Amino acid sequence: MRVSDLTDHTGYWLRMVSNAVSQDFARKVDAEGVTVAEWCFLRALFDADGIAPTLLADRMGMTRGAISKLADRMVAKGLVARMESGGRGQTLALTATGRAKVPILAAMADANDAAYFDALPDADRAALDRILRNLAERRGLTATPLS
Template sequence: MHGELQELGRAVKQAQYRQHRALDSALSAIGTTLAQWDALRAISRSPGASARELAEATFQTGQAFGTLVGRLAAQGLVERRPGHGRRIEHHLTPAGEQVLTVGHKVADEVLAACFSSLSDADRATLLDLLQRLTAGRDT
């Protein structure tokens, strides 16, 4: 049994690794990285969110996200604004919105290729299984 479970775990990791490599490569052609684009996506989904909230949403440590958002702010893609108390809120700039939009198109093309060997029904089943596997879990 443990061999089958380990094989399953490795297959999931390998699929994720290939997807991330393909996305990072394609996104680099538009001047961004997967980590940066993912941060822009998270900020777009939750405008005004704190760095802690965004770090969780992007599966990063607070320190790693802070470094990343600092780079995005220096590039003029993200704006940090004072919030309630010591809270710093994050918002996309128009340039950040533009990178995000182009990134969505790139990601759609890459992901279509990544999942092209699966039928629509297989993709729906895979999504359902993965959602069931991760439902209600923080990690």
């Protein structure tokens, strides 16, 4: 019986590329004082003008506890503010510093993506995006990848 080699698996190649893309990006955002998870959190808040932590948790596919821990870190860094929203509820919103940081981090994400995927012809890149989105949808993968 033949035992498959590691390199026989599509997942092997996907992890190899994904790990390299993710690790390079993590090093870049670290220079800006944030983690990849914090970048995802900031980007999720960027389009909202204050959002309840529970709604943010649902949108990102995270637990409320994980959102609370991320929020604590971002508040301590001066990038996010907690505001009372009447009654017992609260909302999270970017501070001016946090709002200014998001376009910088987004440009870094764009450049990181380009460094890896601009080598592909446009049709191949579009096909790769389509295939990966299709696989994610078929598997019901909705949680924001944080690492």
